[in-house]
Ligand SMILES: Nc1ncnc2c1ncn2[C@@H]1O[C@H](COP(=O)(O)OP(=O)(O)O)[C@@H](O)[C@H]1O
Ligand code: SF4
């Protein structure tokens with residue numbers, strides 16, 4: 270098996286607020302392999318963005334702090350790298366696409382400027398070459414008449430166009446990893462599909478690995494070969510797309526599956542949410558964080574955090590139901 | 603853009619016509635005003651005023667002459683001093699006022715902007731607290747008190763700067779600092795709040811995620827957005843600085859336009875008061891015009907053109 274390109278171990282990120290310490294990410298570990306796309310899925314507030322920003326070392330400090338863990342990009346531990354080394358990683362080896370394309374581009378700089386800026390920063394090229402490259406990149410993300418668009422400003426483009434520009438910036442330096450944090454969430458349904466197609470297209474064209482962060486399991490389908498399900502700062506279930514879609518084993522994943530937005534006849538989004546609220550990350554429960562909302566919760570669930578069970582290679586589930594002593598239950602789908 | 607500039611120039615002219623017409627008719631309406639014959643006016647001047655304003659003609663003719671002269675840039679003779687015209691007085695006083703005004707504007711930008719940026723970047727740290735403390739003083743202490751304090755320390759106690767008068771750069775320092783205090787403090791506060799807002803925007807996160815250095819993130823990506831409200835403030839600020847200079851010029855005995863203006867009011871030198879007022883109006887309208895154009899260059903979202 271190939272070696273992972275990124276190895277996250279025991280990553281713990283907290284925020285020191287007036288109310289106390291928010292334990293946003295509580296010691297998670299995972300790996301990303303070259304060229305693969307993984308999905309990081311979970312309800313809002315479960316620590317997905319914080320995970321992405323921690324890898325980039327872009328957690329605002331104060332109030333945030335990466336308390337422990339390691340993030341190895343090849344052989345380099347990013348958590349021990351200098352700020353200067355990190356600047357060379359950002360936009361160059363790891364790049365990011367954010368949720369809201371309407372606010373993610375700087376309104377006072379032209380599209381061309383914002384693409385060329387990254388190129389000129391990380392590559393030894395002239396302005397003229399950077400401009401040519403910028404036009405090429407816009408073409409790659411399927412923007413029509415790119416020679417014209419580079420002179421435009423963000424407010425002159427639609428949301429979908431802007432997200433394409435963000436994608437162009439993200440791929441500009443041929444990064445090893447692209448972290449896309451809810452790249453479609455704030456877009457119209459049809460545009461969402463287009464952007465997902467674009468990511469799929471880029472995945473086959475480039476060598477980059479993709480981390481797709483989303484609260485919607487359906488968004489991950491078809492693009493990601495592996496899925497991490499996150500809850501309350503922890504990974505609950507991890508597996509290949511087949512394992513997660515065909516044989517999900519964690520009650521929380523079952524809940525997420527049911528919560529996938531469906532478009533009904535009236536073309537309106539229907540959302541069944543999992544009843545109850547995620548735990549307060551100021552003082553997360555000592556047992557399974559999902560216990561209070563779980564239909565299958567047993568006594569042990571409230572007392573002890575479940576370890577990872579791996580019934581099948583690569584399929585890990587943090588749930589006491591997997592223990593041989595637990596009563597047999599039918600999965601509720 | 604071209605169309606916008608032409609439109610703006612026309613509206614500027616309109617504003618000036620309205621201002622000067624208003625001053626003309628208001629002056630006419632005041633009993634014992636400048637255009638009615640007064641016994642105290644010396645014959646020579648009366649004769650010159652007569653020539654200029656045709657007091658015996660009907661009102662509309664007087665108005666036409668008055669506006670005609672204005673159009674030529676001729677603000678008329680002084681009402682009090684037979685050898686002087688209003689143009690002479692402005693020519694003498696304005697360069698002096700403009701020098702101090704320019705220094706004060708420069709000072710307030712050079713000090714206020716960086717202070718505001720640092721303050722926002724180090725929000726709630728000692729740097730921020732220091733800037734906020736001094737800007738509170740700059741905003742709340744009236745300029746005549748500041749002037750007195752500066753005069754006492756730098757002029758009397760340490761004897762390093764002249765207290766009053768005019769004659770070279772050394773004489774400009776205290777008045778310029780006094781005049782700059784309020785706008786500096788205001789710009790610092792404005793920059794701070796605008797910068798705080800901008801720093802929390804998504805595009806700053808994007809800039810950082812591209813690997814851009816923190817210095818460049820602040821001075822390019824953040825500042826170019828944060829400076830917009832500051833630029834908007836510049837028009838009225840220049841106005842405040844030039845009207846504020848009346849007090850400063852009196853206090854420091856500076857022969858600027860403000861001094862002549864106040865003297866003209868004491869002397870009831872109506873033509874000088876009217877002329878200077880129109881000159882100020884012209885100056886303000888132009889300052890605002892330049893600021894608006896500058897704004898359009900900084901913010902691409904403002905196109906000043908009809909939608910196609
Ligand atoms: N700057 C911050 N200050 C305080 N708490 C934060 C901050 N950023 C994130 N958090 C907290 O961290 C937790 C995880 O947030 P996030 O990773 O953004 O969730 P999501 O999975 O929706 O992306 C949330 O409880 C959130 O309140
Ligand atoms: S560990 Fe217990 S509470 Fe947690 S998901 Fe499994 S069954 Fe439910």
Ligand SMILES: [Mg+2]
Nearest residue numbers: 317318450451
């Ligand atoms: Mg998020």
